[in-house]
Amino acid sequence: MNYTSPFLRRFVGAIGLLLVCSLTLAAQAVDIIRGRVLGTDAQPISNVLVTATTLGGNVSRSSRTDKNGRYTISFPGGEGDYWVTFAAVGLAPRRYQVMRTADQEILIADARMAPATVTLDAVQVSGRAAASRSDTVSDVSGTEKTLDDATAGFLNVDQLGDLAAMASAIPGVQLLLGADGGADAFSVFGLGGDQNNTQLNGLNFGDAALPRDANVMTSLSTSPYDVSRGGFSGGQLQVRTRSGSNFIRRGLSGNLITPQMQWLDQTGLATGQQFTNMSLGGSASGPIKADRAFFNSSFQYDRRLQDLQTLLSESSLGFETAGVAADSVARLLNILGAGNVPITVGGYSPERIRTTATMLNSFDYVQPNSNRGNTFAITLSGNYSGTAPVGGGG
Template sequence: MIGRALQAVVLVGAAALTFLAAPRGAAAQIGATTDIITGTVRAENGQPLRDATVEVTSLESSVTRRARTNAQGRYTILFPDGGGEYRVVIRSIGLAPATIELRRVADEDRLVADATLTMNATTLSTVAVQARQTPRAGQDLPTPGSVERAFTPDQVARLPVDASDLLNLVLLSPSVVSIGGSDTSAAGFSVGGLRPEANAVTLDGLSFGSTELPSEATRSTRVITSTYDVTRGQFSGGQIASTTRSGTNTPQGNFSYSLRDDELVLAGDEESPLAQGYTQNQFSGGFGRAIVKDRLFAFVSGQLRRREDILPSLFNADGGTLARFGVSPDSVQRFFSITNAFALPPGAFFDENRLQDNVSGLARLDWLLDNGHSLSVRADWRWNDQDPSRVGTLSLPMTGGTNKGWGGGLMATYTSIFGGRFLNEFKAYAAINRNQARAFMELPAGRVQVASDLDDATTRAVSTLTFGGNTGLPQDGESSAFEMTNEVSWLTADHRLKLGGLLSLSSFEQDVTTNRYGTYTFASLADYEAGLATSFTRTLQPNVRRGEQINAALYVGDVWRARRNLQLTYGARLEGGRFGNEPAFNPAVETAFGRRTDFVPSEVRVSPRLGFTWTIGGPGGP
């Protein structure tokens, strides 16, 4: 079933994307980091100038791109990763050249540099087009009507946060709440009270399965909590939209080291392991340069991080910690003695510190084929290791294990301009992630119920102490994803019409079998010492979860530039989703409840959108 559906969706998606790839659409700012510079060149008499040479240089990267005007005097130049600030030089034989400084203002849909060349062969003064506010160069700017917050590398460098984890930046936005992680679940965030699964993370315009990146690799980050852009979808909570750096004509790099030492933290009087901080060493860096000037660029970055914190366990718990969990120190000492008598030393596998190692890297190659076509290839890789993990406060260190994960992906982006008016951008990304958790001891787990008298025998508490193996280990998981999108744009004087499509395929397989070696339960320390278990449970059937999901979307929209300070966006987005790997049919369930177990509902929805942005006090405004 899923195979036929997958084939159908792939064929439809491929056909749609092939249709979209035809030269039918416009120029403006597209994708995550691509700027479009356009304008009209005229003579003194108002007639358009044909074959005038236009040179646009990015003030950030020093990259220069060139184009010639058409019969209508118009030109369009695509500038990936330009930075938002440009110098435009326009020349024509027999006429004086014109120089224009362009800076992006607010959320302009495009950068327009119109010029009139005079017959007077004198040097023209520089024409500066700039905002009244401080230019925000190099960031992925918001779309009309959206609610979002943008962070540039310069801003992040001045903030007391770890920029290598995008979750730290998300929490600086209003209406965002942090959700802590654990040994078995990753940290996340909630927007408007929605679950973390309602959020999305994108890197360079496509879904990204992690929030950790080398800080030097990030060009800009936006936290979007509301949007009317038809190109954005697959989330109902919030979206982290980040873009990566590329190389420039000027060789440049940045390397940093940061240390957070627990000895330098002002701590309280409590010495419990639960109240201690951590020590973290982090080294990261990035370097980029031009391999061929104005044509081929490379950028690489990487990060190494080690974090050490005290691992709370029954072996190092103090009296105050035990009292909080309802266990007396005498009961714990007796538990240690009995366990040691069974040739299971309570301190086995004990490590005062829990180590968490993280390595990530990113490499990007940009090739400007000519003035109308560019190709970008990006590779990312990450690895993490936690040792030990899954040790409870009332558990012996032997119950823990190790947790490792690794993954990576490859992305390609191809952008083209046809006829000076039509623009097409295609993106594709494939990724795979794996995780593996192993126990220190492949033994049955043991649980002992302990009753303790607390607070001068006025309070009696019952707690459970654990030893032996871990009921949740071993575990293995693997996930893969493929996503591609294509967008065609067409630029008119005041409008940017766009038509696009998206196809996303994802699958996962997880072995989450629990209690595979069994668990002994003892009602008291006396029963534990006598070897009299009240129960023994064990899972004999493996629990392997598999799933597949297909998402597809088509959208059409327009951005109307009524004035420079007033822009409107409107359109509609059609989305559909389907789950694969249906369970087997159970006739008994259908007979009893009238429902088929092999049927998984799919979803199709249409989202009409309308939004605007009015920059009060901007150029051309009130």
């Protein structure tokens, strides 16, 4: 016979009720926060840091969104009331409150994030202006080589002032000769002369020569990668005129080459390689008005005389050197004479005369009592070249 007292039955019922209540409370003690983060274009945003913080206990848990912009945060023993914060690089942060209003199993916290707009404070940049154009430092690539007096010592006297010859005096730069054997262009890294660029005071310069007495600074950059200057292949030759000063400077130079100063073999004499060259140059600089206006001028005048080789004046050795048979020349002259074709012209000079003249002038004006140190400059360059009797000047 089984007999259970009323007290025992009540005790067992109370224990069962406590177990049921404990399971119910344990099931309700975990809060799950889910959501999705989208941009202003309704596209999901990944890798957004989502942080949920309880209001009562100030306990935080974090998660990051996946490629679909979704995230999940679970809070064991949650309070049902949270601050949810969204943060990502380049996006404006979001923060709002999520609270359980009923018996929801999952708390939904979606967000839309917009690009962050950052307004910087005003920035003022100040610096000392250059006192003159000679203070401008150019090459950011570090390959610029200056042509100084030591480098110019490798040049011939008649090459002073020739920009191509001056550039070739720098190690690693090759001189390209023209059809007449003179300096025509220079080559950097094996590139042609058309890849080079020449600038005078920062502007493109088309002349090939300057007066040898010009008071200038010359440098060559073999890798001019500065976008403010242009020219990304070949070499960039920079010529900068120096400003005058309150000191007066004068200079004069001359060069004379005569046939008596040249030693040639019989072939050179037969082909008329001897010549006479006269050159006169000078420079002057100083103040136009003390401490305000200055000038810097230079010039060069050259004249070269050389025997003009023709079929009438050439010798048999000269014909042989040129690869022409003397009897063929004689036969041509006989044919022209038989046809009454004149082979001489009256007043025609037997000499070939080449005349060149170059000049370079710069004028600088400095503003008095200027806080910015402004300097205004005008540069004038010109040249003349003429050949007689077979060519004109230009």
